[in-house]
Amino acid sequence: MENDKEKDNEAFPLRFSLFHGVPPFLRIIEHGKEYKPSMPEELTLFTMLAPSGISPIIVKTIKAAGFNVVQKSANYDVRLLQGPLRNNEESQVGAVWDCLPVTEKTKDEINFHRLNYQSKINQFPGLFIIGRKDQLWISYSKMVQQFGNEHFNFLPLTYLLPKDRDLLISDMERKPRVWIMKPPNWFCGIGITLISSKEEIPEKKNVICVQEYIDRPLLIKGLKFDLRLYVLLTSLDPVRVYIYEEGLVRFATQEYTNDPKDMKNTFIHLTNYSVNKNNEEFIHNKNPGQFEGHKWNLKTLWRYFEEQLGIDWRPLWEKTKDICTKTVLCGHEHMSREYNKSIKSEYNCYKLFGFDVFYDKDLKPWILEVNNIPSLHINDIDAFVNFPMIAEMFSLVGFHYPRDIGLKYQRVISEKLGIKKSSNGLGITNAHYTRERTKREQDKIDRYKDTGNCPDETMLGDLTPWDLRVLMHSEDEFAATKEWTRMMPSKDKDYVQFLTNYSYSDKLLGTWELKYGTSRERRKEGVKLLQEMALENKHIEPVVKKNRGSLYISDALYLSLK
Template identity: 25%
Template sequence: MNKRAAVGYGAGGGKGGTRRGAGLGEGGQGNANRVIRFRCGFTNTILDVLRNRGWNHVTEEGADWDFYWCDVGWMREVFDHCYMDEGARICHFRNHYELTRKNLMVKNFKRYRKQLEREAATAGGKSEALKMDFYPPTFELPTEYHMFVEEFKKHPSATWIMKPAAKSQGKGIFLFRKLKDITDWKKNSVYKPASQQNHQDSQGEKEAQVETYVVCKYIDNPYLVGNKKFDVRFYVLVCCYAPLKVWLYREAFARFSTVRYNLESIEDNVVHLTNVAIQKLAPDYDPERDCKWSFASLKRYLTAKHGNEEVAQLMREIDELVIYSLKSVQKIIINDKHCFELYGYDIMLDTAMKPWLLEVNASPSLTASSPQDYELKYRLLDDMVTVIDMENRLTGKEKRIGGFDLMWHDGPVLVNDGGVEYTSAPGHCTNSFLGCSNENRQKQLKQMMRQANIAKRHNNPTQPNQNTSVQQSAAAGVA
């Protein structure tokens, strides 16, 4: 008896159910000619991508599916109570929040850093913990309030930023410089979970439990372009945590504030937060002007100002930021062969061109803010689905799939002409191309599919030719 039958859950969407997927993905064995059944909990770009691949969109309550793009609420409420067949795939890991919830992310970073320090002390070598220096001093409130106060007193002139641990789009964030601002803030109902703001016991005396926040030292020397602050959003696809397998997407973008940076006006979030949801609140916001810049353009700008060497060092540090952030949760995330995760990483640069990790998003926005944004996100998602390989068309040895480059597979992946190679020695170029050209994407996909088809036919002469249907699938995407 499976879990679904044991608890009486229905199939398909809603409250879970059985999954009869037959494809294994990423070079697994399955039927390449079957029609994939998918469910999708969103009506934005991802739905367009899945429909254009010729898959069958199942919407009936109780219908089986092979691929489900669900929200994190479904994972929390249903995942543990449903049975999924061999080839079914779903877009989150069970406890993804260990990396994407702000307080848990920092907790895991601190724990992993201490682990690396202990290992270095035992081995008598150079500590890898130095690689974890990509996040500012951060504390969870209210549990670490006294630790925060001690750190606060060491930096009396510093600016600090408060963030709700489990909210997004800039909700509930504010900057401060005085401890009394915390006292005033605690009296405000914003500090309490919405579900508990008006809760009282029968005597009307029980105070609601406070909402968890994180407070971190504000990076007050951001790198500016045109005197405006920006952050960078890029995308990381994790197909497996055991072993860790990481793909980095080439295309990314910088999000700019619409107003000039001014540290004196700490009460104005439009100056300090670059989220589109916040920038829309600016009085002179123009929806026709997309406040975004491709990372390729930003990279060219930085190269012109600082030279190739400094930009190459920045890219190496971004690679390390990605890998060490994922390694910090590798043994904590519940690995499941049905699960994958497309993370949205948000970083910012300071005046020394040092990257700082702001947050990692489990559900990065897939709603386009402009035609160019739609095209980028369409390419991203279409390539992501190709990597997942529900149709079983790949060999599993690919190092580039469209705009995705395999940067880590139980070790760093190197740039070379042969197969996947790994090394821990310094001085090697890893297989990551963030900000590099993706213009030959369609050509690369077609060539890769032809090579994969030839390899599979060589290994299995009775296998039918899949090349034509693959090229049609690739051509359906936005170029």
């Protein structure tokens, strides 16, 4: 279903795929803007399931788009996520925004294998491997051992108590310095304290992270600061990672000093908004772009670097994006293994992370932690950054209309929007996202299994339906980016060397990007090639599969027989 006239209209209610036969995506516009033409009432039947306590940024964005957010009261949260979602994953269609702290455990609370192919959730299996501070350090340490400090030297030295207690004491005695102690799965600065002597080490059985404190921070107006950056993972097979070009700069509220007598002053040493907002000296910044208040947007920081400090921020930003990408890859081996065991549809998962990044006096970027449940506040500066970020993210990851509703209402929606009726309907079909492979597809995958990590253009010579779907998903996603920058796959940096589980799809997409991702003109050539094959429906191979002993017809075959 396509309409060339409407494709470039960013206020149109649907975002059309670049490719024939792929159902359209629901366009999510930024809060405060309006659709043109208006959103048909039938499209608003799309629903997002979420617990109460969800960020107003999410609620307002979804509701402003005309869709429904199904929330429950505070005393119903657990039943919502452990009942309707966690015991009935197969029955949920539409979107799910999962944001309860149970996702911070060291096991998955969601049965991903049972997810309905029409459901899209902001989770992947195994995310705790980088979202918990202890697990991130363990995963990072493995990467250091395998690839060396040349590539992995951006996480402060960390000891995990009680296991590393003796090592920490030995280090303290050898080189006296300050350490910052953090619970592994808490957030908003809860439970954080600074220590400098072995007598302050707690005697607890629960895991505690003790991290080397970076005591030479880059200061602005005498204040310590860090960055909240947004990283988006849209696929694990192949890996696709994005970073948002805006972010938040969060300041401490008292002038920095490393005087021991002020070591316990959290307004000096912590930059968390949840901590510093309690200081009566905290100033809200109501004017994005101005050098005022205790929270800025990232592009204001870059302008401050240029105008006040005489620093070219661009190389620093490239280093920052690089370590964010490598941090995601620290968890890739575990996450991809769980993903391949559990996920049946490429449509099901995406994840927004909040990365906390710190700059020292030498302009070296450090990763402080990864937040699986980033706070999305609605204060002035936060709203300025988060509303467009979330709207673009939702459009980028691509929500489809549920299949049955799409079939039922496609005639009236098509008439209201003035678009051509499609034989495939408005709604999602499993055939476009299934992870099941035909014999032909698996045979090709097996042929390239032991051919190394280097790009191989022979892969592009005989593209299977699986190949085409991988490349089409990637191009549709890339076409929706504005402020989200794709970091992986990359034509400029060799991130695949850090993939211990380097899949066939990673190699395929990497080869494609090296051939067609080097310029806008080359990408147009690649997209045109895929479009020609999509017109012949080569991306879908009708198959009849066995399900619990009985035959059922795939979506593709079902639609071709209608």
